[in-house]
Amino acid sequence: xxxxxxxxxxxxxSSPGAARPARRExxxxxxxxxxxxxxxxxxxxxxxVVALTAPLFLGWLGVDPYTYHxxxxxxxxxxxxxxxxxxxxxxxxxxxxxxxxLFAIVVMGSRASLAVGLGxxxxxxxxxxxxGVLAGYAGGWVDVLVSRIVDVLxxxxxxxxxxxxxxxxxxxxxxxxxxxxxxxxxxxxxxxSIARVVRAQSLxxxxxxxxxxxxxxxxxxxxxxxxxxxxxxxxxxxxxxxISVPGAIGSEAALSFLGVGVQPPTPSWGRSIGDAVTWFxxxxxxLVFPGLALFGITLAFxxxxxxxxxxxxxxxxxx
Amino acid sequence: xxxxxxxxxxxAASATATALVLAACNxxxxxxxxxxxxxxxxxxxxxxxxxxxxxxxxxxxATSQNLAITTLGLVERRLTTWDAQAGxxxxxxxxxxxxxxxxxxxxxxxxxxxKPGLKFEDGTPITAKDVKYxxxxxxxxxxxxxxxxxxxxxxxxxxxxxxxxxxxxxxxxTPDDSTIVFHLKSAFGDWPWIVSMPAFGAVPQAKxxxxxxxxxxxxxxxxxxAETQQGASVTLVRNDQWDRSTDAVRTAGPDSIVFExxxxxxxxxxxxxxxxxxxxxxxxxxxxxxxxxAQVARDPxxxxxxxxxxxxxxxxxxxxxxxxxxxxxKVRQALQYAVDKQxxxxxxxxxxxxxxxxxxxxxxxxxxxxxxxxQAAPSGDVAKARQLLSEAGWKSRQLRLLVDSDATNPAQGQxxxxxxxxxxxxxxxxSQPDDVxxxxxxxxxxxxxxxxxxxWQPDFPSANGNIQPLFxxxxxxxxxxxxxxxxxxxxxxxxxQATVETDTSKAAAIWAQADKRIMQDAPVVPLIYTKNSFLHxxxxxxxxxxxxxxxxxxxxxxxxx
Numbered sequence: 001x002x003x004x005x006x007x008x009x010x011x012x013x014s015s016p017g018a019a020r021p022a023r024r025e026x027x028x029x030x031x032x033x034x035x036x037x038x039x040x041x042x043x044x045x046x047x048x049v050v051a052l053t054a055p056l057f058l059g060w061l062g063v064d065p066y067t068y069h070x071x072x073x074x075x076x077x078x079x080x081x082x083x084x085x086x087x088x089x090x091x092x093x094x095x096x097x098x099x100x101x102l103f104a105i106v107v108m109g110s111r112a113s114l115a116v117g118l119g120x121x122x123x124x125x126x127x128x129x130x131x132g133v134l135a136g137y138a139g140g141w142v143d144v145l146v147s148r149i150v151d152v153l154x155x156x157x158x159x160x161x162x163x164x165x166x167x168x169x170x171x172x173x174x175x176x177x178x179x180x181x182x183x184x185x186x187x188x189x190x191x192x193s194i195a196r197v198v199r200a201q202s203l204x205x206x207x208x209x210x211x212x213x214x215x216x217x218x219x220x221x222x223x224x225x226x227x228x229x230x231x232x233x234x235x236x237x238x239x240x241x242x243i244s245v246p247g248a249i250g251s252e253a254a255l256s257f258l259g260v261g262v263q264p265p266t267p268s269w270g271r272s273i274g275d276a277v278t279w280f281x282x283x284x285x286x287l288v289f290p291g292l293a294l295f296g297i298t299l300a301f302x303x304x305x306x307x308x309x310x311x312x313x314x315x316x317x318x319x
Numbered sequence: 320x321x322x323x324x325x326x327x328x329x330x331a332a333s334a335t336a337t338a339l340v341l342a343a344c345n346x347x348x349x350x351x352x353x354x355x356x357x358x359x360x361x362x363x364x365x366x367x368x369x370x371x372x373x374x375x376x377x378x379x380x381a382t383s384q385n386l387a388i389t390t391l392g393l394v395e396r397r398l399t400t401w402d403a404q405a406g407x408x409x410x411x412x413x414x415x416x417x418x419x420x421x422x423x424x425x426x427x428x429x430x431x432x433x434k435p436g437l438k439f440e441d442g443t444p445i446t447a448k449d450v451k452y453x454x455x456x457x458x459x460x461x462x463x464x465x466x467x468x469x470x471x472x473x474x475x476x477x478x479x480x481x482x483x484x485x486x487x488x489x490x491x492x493t494p495d496d497s498t499i500v501f502h503l504k505s506a507f508g509d510w511p512w513i514v515s516m517p518a519f520g521a522v523p524q525a526k527x528x529x530x531x532x533x534x535x536x537x538x539x540x541x542x543x544x545a546e547t548q549q550g551a552s553v554t555l556v557r558n559d560q561w562d563r564s565t566d567a568v569r570t571a572g573p574d575s576i577v578f579e580x581x582x583x584x585x586x587x588x589x590x591x592x593x594x595x596x597x598x599x600x601x602x603x604x605x606x607x608x609x610x611x612x613a614q615v616a617r618d619p620x621x622x623x624x625x626x627x628x629x630x631x632x633x634x635x636x637x638x639x640x641x642x643x644x645x646x647x648x649k650v651r652q653a654l655q656y657a658v659d660k661q662x663x664x665x666x667x668x669x670x671x672x673x674x675x676x677x678x679x680x681x682x683x684x685x686x687x688x689x690x691x692x693x694q695a696a697p698s699g700d701v702a703k704a705r706q707l708l709s710e711a712g713w714k715s716r717q718l719r720l721l722v723d724s725d726a727t728n729p730a731q732g733q734x735x736x737x738x739x740x741x742x743x744x745x746x747x748x749x750s751q752p753d754d755v756x757x758x759x760x761x762x763x764x765x766x767x768x769x770x771x772x773x774x775w776q777p778d779f780p781s782a783n784g785n786i787q788p789l790f791x792x793x794x795x796x797x798x799x800x801x802x803x804x805x806x807x808x809x810x811x812x813x814x815x816q817a818t819v820e821t822d823t824s825k826a827a828a829i830w831a832q833a834d835k836r837i838m839q840d841a842p843v844v845p846l847i848y849t850k851n852s853f854l855h856x857x858x859x860x861x862x863x864x865x866x867x868x869x870x871x872x873x874x875x876x877x878x879x880x
Contacts, residue, residue: 068662068737070698077669078613097609097666097730098737171749175717259724264733264748275729278585282614 030311037307043300051110058104063090065108065267069099084285092289095272096279102286106293109267112256113297116182117249123187124248125241128194129233135195136202137225146199150192158189162251166260178263186251194240198233205229235312242305246298253294269294361570362860365878368601369578370587374550376578378536380517381457382464384778387515388865388872389604392569393555393576396521396539398431398450398499398514400568403865403872409780411511412568415445415521415539419511426506426821431514433497438560439523440538447493449521454491455482457518461529463798466516466778474502483529505819508826512779541571553578570861572877573600584608591854592621600878602855602862602871609668609728612852616671624855626862630674630682630848631869632776633785634667636735637760637803637843642769644716651841652693653707659738661697663846666730673847679834680785681848683866686827687782692838704742718746721768723756732772746770760802765795771802774849780867782830787814790837803842810836 031037050057058064072085077097079085084093084102092102135146165185169176205211211228219227255261256270264271269290276287369390376390377383385391387401400414411419416431423430437445457465459481470476474490482488490502503510513519526537534547541563542555555576563571579601587603588611607615607625615621636658638651645651660675667673674682677691695703718739722732729750736746749768751759759767777784788794791814794801810833817829838845851869855862860879864871 066737066740068659068734070661070665073665073669074613075670076613076616077609077665077667077672078616096613097668097728098662098733099665171751175747259729259750264729265736278608278610279613281589282610282617 027308027311031307034307034310036303037310040300040303040305040307043296044304047110047297047300048114050107051114054107054111058107061103063101063104065100065104066265067100069094069101072099073097078279078282079286084283086285093283093285095275096283096286102289105267105272106269106289109269109272109290109293110297112179112262112266112268113249113252113270113294115179116186116252116262117245117297117301119179119183120186120190120248120251121241121245123183124190124244125194125237126191127188128191129198129237131191132195132198133202133225133229133233136199137206137221137229139203139206143199146195150195153189153192156189159251159254162186162189162255163258163260166255166258170263178261178266182252182255182261186248186255190244190248190251194237194244197236197240201233201236202229205232239305239309239312242301242308245305246301249294249298249301361572361875362877362879363572363574365573365600365858366597367573367576367859367876367878368597368856369576369604369873370582370590370601371578371580371604372582372584372587373604374581375533376553376580377533378544379462379533380453380465380520380522380536381459381462382533383517384464384466385517386778386868386870388868388874389870390578390873391517392540392874393542394536394538394540394544394558395517396437396566397517397519399511399519400515401865402568403867404875405863405865407866409865409867411515414515414566414568415450416514420514422506422510426508426510427503429501429503429510429514431499431501433499434565435497436562437539437565438562439521440543440558440560441526442560443523444496445521445539446496447499448496449523450499450519451488451491451493452482452524452527453520453522454518455479455488456522456527457481458488459483459529465518468513468516468778469518472503472505472507472510472513474504476504482524506821507818508821508823509779509781509783512781516778541566541569542576545575550581552580569874570877572861572875585611588854591624591856592618594620594624594857599856599858602859602876603853604871605853607852607854609666609672609730611854612668612671615854620857621854624857624859625852626855626864626871627671627852628850628864628869629866630850632774632849632851633676633679633681634663634673634772634774634846634849635676635679635843636846637771637773638841639765639769639771639802639804640806640840640842641765641804644713645769647711647713648840649707649711650713653704653711653713653742654739654744655693655704655841655844656695656700656707657704657739657742657744658844658846659698659734659741660846662734662738663731664697666728666734667847667849668852671850671852673849676845676848679789679837679843679845680782680830681777684777684780684782684785685823686831688831688834690835690838692835693841699738699741701741708742708744715743715745718744718769719749719767720746720770720772721749721751721756721759722772723753724750725753725756726774735770735772761798761800762796765802765804773802775800776868782827782834783818786830786833786837787818790814790833790842805837805840805842807837807840810840 072080072094074080079094079096086093090101092106095102131146135143162185169181211224214224252261253270256268257274261270262268272290279286380395383391388403396414398414398416399411399419401409402412403409413419415433415437417434420429420431433447439445456462458479475488479488492500521539523537538558541558541561543558545556546554557574584605585608588607590598591603615625638645638654664672664675675697680687720732720735732748736748739746760771775789788800790801790805790810792806792811795804813829813833817826820826853871858878860877861875862871
């Protein structure tokens with residue numbers, strides 16, 4: 001250690017301990033004040049509750065997304081009646097050519113979207129944060145290696161590759177679980193930006209006074225990373241994760257739309273939207289309901305993520 | 320007959336056909352085409368557009384499976400062709416030849432004479448040698464993929480490998496420039512239909528090219544290929560060497576014909592429903608998808624421009640009879656009851672999509688007997704299926720249902736999946752693009768699938784075309800279409816017996832017997848006899864679908880103003 005840095009603060013910007021509860025209270029209050037973000041949070045919670053309880057909920061209503069109702073269709077296979085067959089029995093109408101209940105399909109579709117959205121984000125955050133911290137804190141050849149991998153992946157036509165993988169894996173392994181494949185494929189292509197940000201922050205943290213002080217006092221790397229670096233990255237990672245969930249949900253929808261995502265008969269909004277495109281002129285409601293569901297969840301996550309970023313931003317807190 | 324589904328579109332042929340009283344039921348008394356009479360009566364002029372999802376047109380007669388009355392028929396004439404008009408049984412009629420053939424030697428030898436004055440587009444006369452050469456090149460291994468009925472019928476056809484090594488096929492004789500004689504191994508009553516297939520046209524040896532003929536054919540018909548923009552369009556213009564007086568079938572109305580390639584089926588259908596600008600002079604070569612059929616049903620102006628065929632091709636679920644567990648006939652019979660045919664019909668577009676099927680020989684084919692060995696409600700008999708499965712001791716295993724993603728609408732596969740789920744059979748849908756799909760089912764050992772959705776249309780109106788390609792054990796693998804991998808010596812024998820039978824009514828009886836015999840073994844579940852619907856623009860006239868095949872007759876389409 002040289003003396004040049006003696007004037008630096010030794011205390012961490014937000015060291016674990018006394019400062020934390022106050023901080024949490026503050027960001028929660030900021031979030032509460034931001035009506036848009038707070039509504040987003042409520043909507044997200046609502047979607048999650050619906051997704052978790054979907055089979056019970058639908059069972060209670062007496063509908064399911066797999067049973068055919070051919071009597072609800074006209075002689076051309078289009079839904080009979082107004083608004084795509086909307087009735088007391090079928091709240092969102094029925095699916096053309098099959099007569100399956102569209103409400104049940106939309107509700108059950110939330111499971112695929114949220115499972116893939118949250119799962120892929122978890123994978124991305126785990127991989128991204130780990131490699132980011134490793135690169136930023138360790139530096140040297142580890143940093144060079146991780147940064148090059150990130151560069152390559154960022155320059156990679158990820159969607160094309162995901163489509164290819166989505167098409168090939170099920171052919172080679174016909175019984176593989178599609179949701180898991182989607183989680184891994186989307187997650188393993190989505191960690192790069194998190195890794196970059198975390199690396200940059202780790203680099204900064206590494207040279208901050210409190211880290212150097214604890215190292216000077218004899219703390220090991222493991223202790224420093226776990227006790228000092230990671231807690232200070234938490235806010236960034238949480239915000240990043242929240243903002244990347246809608247992206248992952250969108251990727252799932254895109255892959256299912258293209259026919260390489262969730263396979264029938266498991267409901268998926270993306271696949272319903274893909275099927276509905278050809279029906280738009282004769283049965284627009286078939287596109288509207290899954291479309292609105294997808295729109296709602298992505299908007300809610302984006303609103304919540306934005307609000308959370310504002311709330312956790314130190315400058316915003318001081319405001 | 321082999322077909323990628325897209326080709327099947329242009330090719331197919333269904334069977335509401337020859338003769339038959341049944342055909343008369345569908346008969347539309349207004350014969351909209353200009354009878355077989357003077358072609359000159361048809362309105363001339365204009366530029367016709369044909370919208371197709373195909374990305375290329377293969378003009379090579381040796382590798383094409385085109386129907387006589389669609390694309391290739393505009394450019395290339397054959398020894399015989401089809402007179403296919405609305406509401407009448409299609410007839411085989413002379414084209415390059417003066418008649419449909421003179422049999423001798425008990426039907427083993429067929430002699431044809433060419434009409435005088437026939438010329439290629441460059442003005443050189445068409446001779447019998449050009450016809451012979453055209454047939455010979457279809458034997459070349461480098462030109463495979465075409466219709467191959469003649470290859471096993473002609474003497475020496477099994478060992479002949481095409482003219483490119485300088486060898487000729489001796490069973491085709493050309494005693495003079497206008498006479499051609501075919502020597503067959505055994506009598507074959509449907510031979511006049513065989514010589515209406517693409518390979519029985521004329522190809523000048525001097526202009527032949529194995530790779531180039533697919534895009535640059537030498538025209539013998541009323542049009543020649545003027546311009547090909549790869550993947551985008553093919554333009555045909557009039558061939559001034561074609562003599563209207565030698566051709567009783569083609570009316571050659573439009574001055575030019577533009578094929579718009581690579582058009583999405585949904586988009587083409589929407590363009591034709593909208594009917595604006597140049598699309599008034601257009602028709603779609605693809606089926607109208609179910610979603611657009613529903614749209615058309617609500618649009619009176621489009622409804623007038625929708626033409627729906629009679630019941631045609633057989634859509635069926637093939638069961639891989641060599642797959643583990645499915646070797647048991649009880650399990651296959653259980654599938655007959657488990658399948659929800661009604662859901663499949665609705666998924667295919669409901670009443671406009673087809674009619675429920677129970678036999679392998681399609682309606683309208685001579686000698687077809689209507690029967691149903693597995694009587695059940697249209698949505699199946701769940702209890703019966705469960706009972707048969709438990710008798711067979713079926714141990715639950717995931718079944719792989721292979722579908723052709725280009726041809727099958729996703730709802731069709733799901734309709735099967737849903738039906739089988741009711742009896743506890745778990746089905747995974749494996750969706751493959753057309754070329755991969757046909758590779759999987761026609762090549763290899765068949766270990767990659769348990770069930771396949773397919774549809775089949777005979778290439779000529781005879782029960783032979785319904786049965787032989789799908790159920791003869793010689794057609795397993797190696798490009799053959801016996802995709803249930805069904806091998807039953809008794810059936811093979813019936814097929815052999817019916818093929819050589821020259822008495823058509825006796826042959827028909829044997830075919831009907833074979834139909835029942837095959838269904839006892841349940842290698843396929845017949846689903847529906849499909850109806851094909853096509854849309855055309857408001858200026859397009861004489862757009863008719865004959866009883867056979869269930870495809871529009873391109874040769875007679877004209878443009879009004």
